[in-house]
Amino acid sequence: MYIEKRKLSQHEIERISIVINIFLIALFIFLLFAFWNVQILKNQYYTDLATSNIRKEIEIKAPRGLILDRKRRRLSENKINFNLFLTREYSRNMNRTVKTAAKITGMGPDEIKKAIDKYKGYPKAYAIPIRKDLPLGKVIYIESRSDELPEFEINIEPARAYPYKEMASHILGYISELTAEELVEKKGYKLGDLIGKSGIEKIYESSLRGTGGVRTVVKDNLGKVREVLDEENPTIGGSVILTIDLELQEYIEELFKEHNGTVGVVDLKTGGMLAMVSKPNFNPEFFSGPLERDKWLALINDPAKPLHNKFLQGLYLPGSVFKIVMALTALEEKAVDTSTVSTCFGRVKVYNRYFHCWKRSGHGNMNIYDALKESCNVYFYRLGKKLDIDVIAKYAQMLGLGRKTQMDLPNEKKGLFPTKEWKLRELKQKWFPGETVSVAIGGGMMNVTPAQVLTMISTVALRGRVPRLHILDQIEKDGEVVERYKPEFRDAPIRKESFEIVIEGLHRVVNDGGTGRAAKIDGLDICGKTGTQLILSLENPNYKQLVKQKRFMPHSWFASFAPRDNPEIAMVVFVENGGDAGAIAAPIAKKIYRKVFQ
């Protein structure tokens, strides 16, 4: 019956059936080959791609080494910053995300929007830094809601902390993100890495910097970490131990609360600095966080130059402190001896010009001891007439002036000590003998750093051994000493007798009612020299009025050492616009000696 219903013949149906069966067999063979090709032949290729999809190696930044004082107190250490990042791609609703971010960070919604807008051109998957150093409570809030807030991510970053804030900032320096130029120069750094920019942080960067670790994780398509496969721990950088004594440093900084200037205290046995203060100073932590333009500009435009390390970078006239060099030169060159007497009438005419002594009434008869004790200008003016500038320059440089101390801190200034040849070369002018007269009392075309003055006074204390100032004691890694500073001294070829004569003069300065008598401590034979470096010339008609203004007050020097025999400590105190050295610098020095020898 069914045959009647069908117009298609049995033959036709069978033909179609055969065709479809052949087609099916061919199709399935083709499919098997196609999948064989992808799954078996290209398996390795796709397996690698699948692995790289989910595997991610995340760098774990190494904690930086510590900076310790000589008694291993922490001057610089590490903390952990929790930084908040936002990824636009994962945000379901940007308005809500901005609101949430504002709530979490306590920043205004406009501020958040501004932060996001900075990355307008970046791919949406880019993690935008929103805030550094998020409080722990907020971190927990975000981490516990990572499913609701997939757009937020907390990134843990070791950060630098300076427990004493401003203290010793010029020694420690600071770290901050490396610049584009540094990125090219330095090997092994990535954009956004922190690098030592000044001070110990810069000089010993390679020791302080640890070795980063790697965490291998499994992440999903949103980049969320699902599993940690492997963790290679970072190693902390080496500890840098300084010769600095924290207590002394703190004490001196406290003394300088009201002053600008610098102090250096050196241990004469090693050349290691016990304290190095430069005021005003800055808080190094300021640079570790996000730099705010206004604050940054305020810092670099401050006329008191808080970023400037006055001890190594400040160039000043040494004033009467230079008379030590003049005395040594004259003794060595046999221009004077202990019996030479010179009479001071308050002024002296040299090369047809009057040069004044600071004491208008004059000092009367002076030998070399008294000339140092009273800091008599006239005595030294006469030496300036007798001695050649090039000879003075030879001794000055021998004693460390106008040359780098090679101290282990960055950006040291060389300063300048003039010679005839220098003047001809640089200024295309002949040296006038009258200039030597100015140089004789520490004036003229000379520029020295307080560090150089400290080297000079140390050399006198050590009777001709010039110490190399340094601040590093040793570097330790994993409890083992990897580098230790070996004290270095060079010799200044000056006779012992000359030193003894000058030292007798310096002893009288403090202990025999000289200009530095305010530094006297019974039982501690302090030897020193004051220097009151005028900003205004005494010849200025308005001297008396102007000098009352702070900025026209003279700089106040006191270079000294103690005890006289077997000296242990040398010190330079420099107070910017401090006034009379005997009244300002010398009493500060006294307090410091008391602190050291208590």
Next chain:
Amino acid sequence: MREFFKFFDKFTFLTLLALVFTGIALIYSATYTSEQSNFTKQLLWLFVAVVAFFVVFKIKTEILFNFSFLFYVILVVILVMQIGAGRIISGTKSWIKMGFFYIQVSEFIKIPLALFLAKTLTKFSIIDWRSFIKLMIILGIPFVLIALQPDMGTAFMLTSFMIFAIILKKIRPVIVIFTLVVVIIGALGTWNYVLKPYQQDRIISFLNPEKYRQSTGYQIIQSKIAVGSGGLAGKGYLNGTQSQYKFLPTRHTDFIVSVLGEEFGFLGISFLFLLFFILFYRQFNVKPETDEEFYYVYLFNGLILFQFLVDFLMSIGFFPVMGVPLPFVSYGGSSLLAFFIGEAIIFKIKLNNFLNEF
């Protein structure tokens, strides 16, 4: 009843169930890391589908063919209404709400369409201009309506009916040439004026997925990685990194093949090939008692074959991403229900065939 058990094609029915349960296992894996209960829903749909299967199985095929035009019209009307007021889910308006479930009407129109086309095809011995236009209208109305939703993938699947109609019937060569010209012009016109840029990208990106790595090429790349990294035996159930870590898009529906390929490897893929081969072999080789039954068997099997082919080829980047489910395997109640109803008719035809031979 005894006769029913004797002549009912139990083996093919078990094959169907094997496909569905394989699918449910894969759906479970595909949605394992997201907290969806898709696999239980699919089990529920299977129950509904089996009930529907036997209800339809009880109905005489003549009645089905006689009512096919009515069903066709009803579903077309629903499609028209949907264009105006459909709910947008996954970017298309193809869903209507039925109680707790969302129904995709475009899946169901395949059955009356196949029935009605089969009935129409029996009425002429050769496809001439008149009959060609008639076929084109029958097929074209739902095609356009579904394409407007817009659900290009499902609409595209309907073209398999035309391909099989032309294969099965003698056709005037001039019509074939004319059709080719129209298709080419139409394709160019559609490309330039109808397709939205994201749809264009979808089609081109399969030719060069690397170029569209961040957008439409992403799906193809991730799917190829999933399948390719599966190797011979796969990474193990619930252990596919591409699916568990969500690199695979729409993995419980369009890319279910990729989940299988990744977690069960070439062996898993071959197993599914075997099931489908059994299905096609047994369902194509039917000796129906009427012409319309014969055409229906080929049209409906052809649709399943076409959709099966697109899904597998898509997963290894041999075909543009279409957004169509793998019959019986992918998640989706409407698809499962529709294919079971369609299969019920073929089973019924086979049963009649056996009964008549005795």
